[in-house]
Amino acid sequence: MRTSIATVCLSGTLEEKMHAAAAAGFDGIEVFEQDLVVSPSSPEEIRELAAQLGLSLDLYQPFRDADAVGPELFAANLRRAEAKFQLMNRLGTDTMLVCSNVGTAEIDDDEVVAGQLRELGELAARYGVRLAYEALAWGRFVDDFEHAQRIVDLADHPSVGTCLDSFHILSRAWDPAPIEGIAAEKIFFVQLADAPLLSMDVLSWSRHHRVFPGEGDFDMVGFMTHLVRAGYDGPVSLEIFNDAFRQADVNRTAVDGLRSLRWLEDQTRRALDGEPVRDTLGLQALPAVEEPAGYDFVEIRTGRLGETTRLLHQLGFALGGHHQSKENVQLWVQGPVRIVVNDDVPDGSPTEIAALGFEVADPDAAIDRATRLAALPVPRSQGPGEQVLRGVFAPDGTEVFFCGRPADGVPAWLGEFGADEESHDAALVTGVDHINMAQPWQHYDEAVLFYTSVLALAAQPSQDVPGPSGLVRSQVMRSASGAVRMPLNVAPAAAEQGSFVGAAYPEHVALYCTDVFAAARRARRRGLDFLPVPQNYYEDLDARFDLDDEFVASLQELNLLYDRDADGEFLHFYTGTLGTVFFEVVERRGGYAGFGAPNAPVRLAAQYRRSQAEHRARTEA
Amino acid sequence: MRTSIATVCLSGTLEEKMHAAAAAGFDGIEVFEQDLVVSPSSPEEIRELAAQLGLSLDLYQPFRDADAVGPELFAANLRRAEAKFQLMNRLGTDTMLVCSNVGTAEIDDDEVVAGQLRELGELAARYGVRLAYEALAWGRFVDDFEHAQRIVDLADHPSVGTCLDSFHILSRAWDPAPIEGIAAEKIFFVQLADAPLLSMDVLSWSRHHRVFPGEGDFDMVGFMTHLVRAGYDGPVSLEIFNDAFRQADVNRTAVDGLRSLRWLEDQTRRALDGEPVRDTLGLQALPAVEEPAGYDFVEIRTGRLGETTRLLHQLGFALGGHHQSKENVQLWVQGPVRIVVNDDVPDGSPTEIAALGFEVADPDAAIDRATRLAALPVPRSQGPGEQVLRGVFAPDGTEVFFCGRPADGVPAWLGEFGADEESHDAALVTGVDHINMAQPWQHYDEAVLFYTSVLALAAQPSQDVPGPSGLVRSQVMRSASGAVRMPLNVAPAAAEQGSFVGAAYPEHVALYCTDVFAAARRARRRGLDFLPVPQNYYEDLDARFDLDDEFVASLQELNLLYDRDADGEFLHFYTGTLGTVFFEVVERRGGYAGFGAPNAPVRLAAQYRRSQAEHRARTEA
Structure with missing residues (x-):
């Protein structure tokens, strides 16, 4: 299983985060835009550092409020996106997260949104970039992964796919089983976050209380089995917004994160045992441990x-x-x-x-x-x-x-x-x-x-x-x-x-x-x-x-x-x-x-x- | 205005809390049961310390889950209450907070609840104790101060009155104006807490995020004006459950709390200016301060x-x-x-x-x-x-x-x-x-x-x-x-x-x-x-x-x-x-x-x- 972690999970500078992720044993990272913006390292230097550390740059994120807007704002968004595609070329990363619009959405029409994603995808294709569209749990018109998927299907462009995030799906108690019906080649990216079950607004819950898989109350193993059955074969990436992780020693948090993915991989491998499914993720089981006597x-x-x-x-x-x-x-x-x-x-x-x-x-x-x-x-x-x-x-x-x-x-x-x-x-x-x-x-x-x-x-x-x-x-x-x-x-x-x-x-x-x-x-x-x-x-x-x-x-x-x-x-x-x-x-x-x-x-x-x-x-x- | 503070607002031992409350200038305290239970000081020693410090012991609290129960449990509750009345006699405090039942309520019948409060009141009267019945915001059958008041009126016993708590009223967005219709002699106690507006379950909100008046988003001044118009003349007491206050230096928190009451008193006095209402609380205005230029x-x-x-x-x-x-x-x-x-x-x-x-x-x-x-x-x-x-x-x-x-x-x-x-x-x-x-x-x-x-x-x-x-x-x-x-x-x-x-x-x-x-x-x-x-x-x-x-x-x-x-x-x-x-x-x-x-x-x-x-x-x- 290819493991990845969003830099927003970790404390410190972008460079400190990258060193910590590599030392813990991650295969790749998601570059969180703000971490790059505040860094004195150029995109080329970050690309070089990633290569030295053996890290792939799996995703650039987030691109917000792109869709469901009027023509004038959409034109500005295309321009904004193009600057980011150019930046991604310099970074050497080819997948961008596009979040469903929260702030500026005006047009609740799937055809319009799909058309805009297609146009954005057409532009992205010129730079060799793929767009992973994600339904935020608090999206203005699109807050459900099945809805997002319908729009991606409508967009029908090779550069437009979906990003599935366990938090956005499980926090809203959407049934994750329909993931199995999504064409594998349309799942461009997968982000994982667990969370304790809290009764608060979903935005605060998401921004402050996410935890690594196995540290919360969500059925992360069940979520993973759906991905395997769908045939997903890309990176499995942690994206955790957590107030304590933001303060904690960066190296410890990275180790904690990698442990969570190794544990989840093992549990998912075991959950699938005996099931005639092609393991597209290449899940590795750990040695079994009996509970102590x-x-x-x-x-x-x-x-x-x-x-x-x-x-x-x-x-x-x-x-x-x-x-x-x-x-x-x-x-x-x-x-x-x-x-x-x-x-x-x-x-x-x-x-x-x-x-x-x-x-x-x-x-x-x-x-x-x-x-x-x-x-x-x-x-x-x-x-x-x-x-x-x-x-x-x-x-x-x-x-x-x-x-x-x-x-x-x-x-x-x-x-x-x-x-x-x-x-x-x-x-x-x-x-x-x-x-x-x-x-x-x-x-x-x-x-x-x-x-x-x-x-x-x-x-x-x-x-x-x-x-x-x-x-x-x-x-x-x-x-x-x-x-x-x-x-x-x-x-x-x-x-x-x-x-x-x-x-x-x-x-x-x-x-x-x-x-x-x-x-x-x-x-x-x-x-x-x-x-x-x-x-x-x-x-x-x-x-x-x-x-x-x-x-x-x-x-x-x-x-x-x-x-x-x-x-x-x-x-x-x-x-x-x-x-x-x-x-x-x-x-x-x-x-x-x-x-x-x-x-x-x-x-x-x-x-x-x-x-x-x-x-x-x-x-x- | 007679100022009071519940010991649960403050960190440290009961004795440390009392010294801090007195030093800050409070007139009295509410004794939170658990603070007494864990203290090596006897009730008589606490009474003596309060006298030395010039503090009145305004309330003993909480008595939980008394009402709306079957006869067998109610008999046990009477026995439990009598032990507390005896303890209160030793402490020298005459008002007990009775919370609407959360845990064991079975009988959703105001006549039954009123009858039980009357019986409890009859027992209390023998010890010279008054019961202040309070609707908790998450009470099983009684979660609204007007409902609690109807039950108190039904009970119709001189030892049974009401306790009004701003948090339990304002957190549920109950209109506080009907406070003005409550007979003043039936308002046995008033507790104040402010809170930031948070979208979370009301129990967690109450237990962790209350703050002193003026530190949150509730209209505390409006709440106070209703009390004055009702003719309330008892202590105005702070009851704040706050994770930070529990850790903070006890003396600083006590000063902060007293400041909040002095500020609220001043604001309320000004809000009532020109209104032909008898100021039963004896509100003192502070010197006006213009905002700095x-x-x-x-x-x-x-x-x-x-x-x-x-x-x-x-x-x-x-x-x-x-x-x-x-x-x-x-x-x-x-x-x-x-x-x-x-x-x-x-x-x-x-x-x-x-x-x-x-x-x-x-x-x-x-x-x-x-x-x-x-x-x-x-x-x-x-x-x-x-x-x-x-x-x-x-x-x-x-x-x-x-x-x-x-x-x-x-x-x-x-x-x-x-x-x-x-x-x-x-x-x-x-x-x-x-x-x-x-x-x-x-x-x-x-x-x-x-x-x-x-x-x-x-x-x-x-x-x-x-x-x-x-x-x-x-x-x-x-x-x-x-x-x-x-x-x-x-x-x-x-x-x-x-x-x-x-x-x-x-x-x-x-x-x-x-x-x-x-x-x-x-x-x-x-x-x-x-x-x-x-x-x-x-x-x-x-x-x-x-x-x-x-x-x-x-x-x-x-x-x-x-x-x-x-x-x-x-x-x-x-x-x-x-x-x-x-x-x-x-x-x-x-x-x-x-x-x-x-x-x-x-x-x-x-x-x-x-x-x-x-x-x-x-x-x-």
Whole structure:
């Protein structure tokens, strides 16, 4: 599949965009007119740079408000178009996007519009240029791709074809199936954009909220299958107007975009499997990845080993051993939960979640798939005879490792810690319930696509949690079985109120147990610093749920929080935060499938108070 | 007018919110339940703190989904409500907001709903509590204040009244005039929120985009006049759900909120002038302020005096003198344009726009009005016999001075620079056309209200300008006469691409002249560092406007940009940037009233390229 990206998707200068697109692995780009207009590079220099970078210049765009106008304005439009055709000859690009008229359309007559497109096409042909006519979702008279196609058919000129844009079609909920009836040679170009389903005017939605395929709610795979069935064989190009992408690092966005096309290609190839259709796009499938069966390990990196291991012991973990060749790496275990503590960092470095190990059926296939999805491999050394662990960096910098699932449930790498004999009997904690990861806000969509495409997790509906420094967006990524659940949290971008935001927003590991009271009592005996829960919370809990007084008292005694829904109950407590990491211990009763979201504001407020108090203490000291 | 604010408008802890509300000068607050639930302070402690701070606790909110339910759920709701009544007794607050049911409503029968409100009211009365029933704009069966009022009338209980919220009424475009027909003693509470007109679902609009009165598009003054005519005499309270306010510094937001009420009070008082209505709210008018007649001076602060004065000279300014008592303060003049250059800062400090002087009819009234609008006065010293200049800080920290307009057009303070004799004859620059100020994104709405309320400028429709580091929001504030025009620019909050964002986003002074070619030629002779304009721009200009080749060549020779609309033409050039300041020189032909917005991306791209090149140079050095 030939991949392309419109320069408007990317931040920076035209030259920076081109370098980034080439580095990510795109085959070509669409040149967005304004990017060229503001550039000091001549069209010839851009052509030369594209050649050096191995990029084709697939489209020049946009040409607006050409059609459905009176004769005088149309004459001016022809003149305007001719200047652009000359420019395109200098650039060496042969396809121009012509948008259905939004601003100046006066004549709602398909014959007139077709006649004008034909005349424009005749002029274009003299310069070897093709016109791809596109129905904008908010076009004055033409806002529907089938209507645009009827006009293209009426124009009946070899230089006049259609451009299909998934956003303009799916945002209006037009049925994309009729794409299959369009003659392939008349589809001059295809642009792709996904988007979250939002109830707002379509122009604002389009201009600010498009995302890469796989990051939104549209059926992009279905859209692609129609194109293949139509016999389309041209470039598949991303055209995303997104406020965050416009600010984000250009190289990261380009990688994110290419990943979205590789993922979409793979999904489309699979969707078409068994169907007797000629694959005109040359779709490549990626190695299949099964969803992870669970967490193999969590690695915490810390320059404060003592307080970290004390916390683990308070939660019931036992020291499982020290790594045979890696100094400063120790293993803490409880039941099937394994936490690697790595203090191979300068003393005092803040405690953080450095790596997650996921149990997958075929680690080699998983790493192959991930790297073909443009994920950056983690460099890692092994001693002789040691297990080879392979992983990639997630968008937030966390290392994601793919670990095989051994038949006996005990990973081979445990031997490297001399931890081959495990007893699960005394463990109150019996698993990892979920892991909350903080995401930089510019890379939220990228993170969703990363976990979707690399680990086959699915995005659940997101929600906003109010905190003292702003709203925190919470987006759960989940494997179909539920064995892996990762709420992604996006903290306020640039809060002024309090220091508890952005990079300081803490991440946490939630541990599953079947008796949270026992786990909390053990933790208390061992001196755990619980995150305090206010009295007002328990009074409100009682008002909301009509609970037994003794039960509420037992919750309060141990700083336990409580939630209930139609399916069951959720009891949990939080520890204080070390660096950017804290722990949660949860017990689920019945079929409760949530994460105690109503209690998140209590946690945020308590963490904020501590953060403010620490800040004051530092300031006064 | 008794002023109040819901704690949900403010960031931080409940205690921080209360301190901020009191410091800003509010009379009371609404306690948002969740703020109390997450607080370690008991209701009694909050009551005590409120008393210490002189704040009344005007409302406890919200109580949701009480009505229109079956008997079993209603019984549970009564129990839930009673717990809250008890809590309110401890808090010492006597009014509870009851929202029309959104989530659990089953019975669409006004008699049933009224009966349930009556029963709830009967229970409330036992605790001395009043219920203010509010129609949410997205209520299941009750979404209209007149419907809510009919139910309140049906309930016919002294403890059951109504709460009127401007957002819920105006967002649905309900006619607010029938408010005047509601019995005053039945209006238990009034909440105010303004909002920009957005085409999105009303729930998202309400939860994320409310703003303080005067910062949006609703007719808040009209709304208030209906309340006065109804005879309402209770608190007027702000209830704003806004993503930016949730992150912003709590004290600033509180001041912004109080300013909005003082402004609204003044506007309402004026709107009612001459009307024979009993002013039950006790509305206070502020000193009137006429819109400014123009700019008296611009003050630039710089630690790089040489490059600053060189630039001014290149633009045609002449040294007008040095201040008689303030060392390091000099005056540069050209025609009626006066630029004060203050280098009383450490050597090398970046160049910035420090202050703006506005010509107003009555400076004393203006400063009185501004300080009563909670603007912070600028401390400033005068020597004996020197003019007293008084000003306040704008939200971005710029000093705003109010200067009288002398009869002969020459400000008295010029004498302090020994600059009593001015010749305007040689000046090519004949005025300040506009001044672009960068705004921190969290304080954009605050800035709009500041300039609206303090200087009687009006917000024009805003637009987004694409730049290499993200979209820049541009919002013109303008006096009715057009003599003062200030585009406010909000740069991307946290861009990763390039350093040209946030605090580094430059501001500029646009100078008006009648012959921009002559001004540009003089500047070139004097060696001005023009912001370069690419060749591609001129080719595109030609394609768009069909200009005379010679004219385009003359533009290009001098790095001039061009725009045209139905009313006239706009020619302009930009200088390079010193610190965060650059200059623009503009010529307007015909009735062109814009700011060359189509050329802004050219400027942003050129400034970005320079910023990137400087960054590279620094990094390599």
